[in-house]
Amino acid sequence: MAKKSSGRSDGKDAAAEQAHRLPMREFSRSLPMALLRAREAVMRQFRPSLRRHGLTEQQWRILRALAAVEESEVTELARTAFLLGPSLSRILRDLEARRLIERRTAESDLRRGVVSISAKGLKLMEGVAPSSEAIYAAITKRYGARKLAELQEMLGALEASLDGFETDDADDPHAEQ
Amino acid sequence: MAKKSSGRSDGKDAAAEQAHRLPMREFSRSLPMALLRAREAVMRQFRPSLRRHGLTEQQWRILRALAAVEESEVTELARTAFLLGPSLSRILRDLEARRLIERRTAESDLRRGVVSISAKGLKLMEGVAPSSEAIYAAITKRYGARKLAELQEMLGALEASLDGFETDDADDPHAEQ
DNA sequence: GGCAGGTGCTTAACATGTTAAGTTTATCCG
DNA sequence: CGGATAAACTTAACATGTTAAGCACCTGCC
Numbered sequence: 001m002a003k004k005s006s007g008r009s010d011g012k013d014a015a016a017e018q019a020h021r022l023p024m025r026e027f028s029r030s031l032p033m034a035l036l037r038a039r040e041a042v043m044r045q046f047r048p049s050l051r052r053h054g055l056t057e058q059q060w061r062i063l064r065a066l067a068a069v070e071e072s073e074v075t076e077l078a079r080t081a082f083l084l085g086p087s088l089s090r091i092l093r094d095l096e097a098r099r100l101i102e103r104r105t106a107e108s109d110l111r112r113g114v115v116s117i118s119a120k121g122l123k124l125m126e127g128v129a130p131s132s133e134a135i136y137a138a139i140t141k142r143y144g145a146r147k148l149a150e151l152q153e154m155l156g157a158l159e160a161s162l163d164g165f166e167t168d169d170a171d172d173p174h175a176e177q
Numbered sequence: 178m179a180k181k182s183s184g185r186s187d188g189k190d191a192a193a194e195q196a197h198r199l200p201m202r203e204f205s206r207s208l209p210m211a212l213l214r215a216r217e218a219v220m221r222q223f224r225p226s227l228r229r230h231g232l233t234e235q236q237w238r239i240l241r242a243l244a245a246v247e248e249s250e251v252t253e254l255a256r257t258a259f260l261l262g263p264s265l266s267r268i269l270r271d272l273e274a275r276r277l278i279e280r281r282t283a284e285s286d287l288r289r290g291v292v293s294i295s296a297k298g299l300k301l302m303e304g305v306a307p308s309s310e311a312i313y314a315a316i317t318k319r320y321g322a323r324k325l326a327e328l329q330e331m332l333g334a335l336e337a338s339l340d341g342f343e344t345d346d347a348d349d350p351h352a353e354q
Numbered sequence: 355g356g357c358a359g360g361t362g363c364t365t366a367a368c369a370t371g372t373t374a375a376g377t378t379t380a381t382c383c384g
Numbered sequence: 385c386g387g388a389t390a391a392a393c394t395t396a397a398c399a400t401g402t403t404a405a406g407c408a409c410c411t412g413c414c
Contacts, residue, residue: 252363262363262364263366267364286362288361289363
């Protein structure tokens with residue numbers, strides 16, 4: 001594969017020049033990229049600790065969300081832990097099999113599932129929390145508590161400013177959906 | 178002991194209190210969550226447009242990265258597009274099959290792959306770029322150009338402050354790695 | 355030259371993201 | 385009451401994230 005085929009590098013220069021004419025901002029200045037990089041920098045700090053305890057980032061989010069309430073319906077949990085339904089379904093299946101959560105059906109509406117963290121789940125959290133908080137404290141110290149609070153505020157404002165904002169621009173007239 | 182033995186409807190408060198004894202910050206104030214939510218709010222604006230053109234977010238990142246240079250080695254591209262090697266490998270295989278990129282092997286080092294965007298790839302980008310830029314402009318207007326610049330700066334600073342910062346805290350003494 | 359170790363990429367395996375379709379149960383309404 | 389519609393998951397299918405192995409090639413050293 002990828003035969004060398006006497007590769008002169010002709011035709012490539014023209015293509016590169018053409019590319020630069022695309023009316024696009026510098027890639028490195030892209031907001032989604034900046035958010036992704038920042039988040040990854042933060043998560044890189046937490047992942048090893050979670051991994052040592054046999055948890056993924058999403059599983060940890062679910063346990064944290066459940067630890068803050070007595071119980072929660074699945075849809076509500078999806079909103080709280082910021083996970084899509086299908087992901088949540090799979091993870092709940094796994095967490096239930098590991099007996100970290102418990103599950104029942106709502107009496108008033110048999111469609112609804114109600115989930116709660118188990119004693120085992122709480123115990124696991126107790127093991128993870130100290131390390132997690134220590135890491136958070138270290139990050140806060142490094143970046144600055146005030147700056148961190150300001151960043152959080154700006155992130156919230158960004159989210160709010162885009163809430164219910166649909167740029168279904170449809171530059172393509174054939175796009176029905 | 179997650180659930181109180183009584184389990185009446187008023188047991189909710191007690192269980193919640195128990196949970197709150199875990200020394201953890203409010204879930205909603207978590208920095209990773211704030212970054213995730215903000216990024217999702219932004220990407221939700223772009224995804225429909227990309228989808229209409231048959232591209233995923235990551236594929237689009239790769240094309241953008243390649244459009245800015247004449248060609249790129251795979252490892253360099255992984256760094257630029259902020260993708261892990263395995264993801265990049267799979268996506269490049271697909272993009273090559275769709276003839277949106279071209280690929281060859283470096284003469285000086287047969288291990289290295291060299292990738293470049295194809296004419297077809299550039300053409301596709303030309304179709305996506307206007308919509309993408311329009312969305313970006315709309316977001317900028319909504320959030321405020323100055324505020325956006327400030328946010329980008331703070332995100333960059335966060336990333337920089339965590340660069341090479343290893344909190345391998347190891348609250349678990351058995352954790353060798 | 356040839357081998358030990360490192361590098362660059364790919365493959366594998368499992369978990370999640372994302373959209374669409376399917377299933378079961380509720381609810382609306384004639 | 386009963387069919388149509390909606391709601392709450394769940395399953396399916398495909399793409400990516402993440403870590404560990406694997407493979408081919410390169411480099412330093414004897």
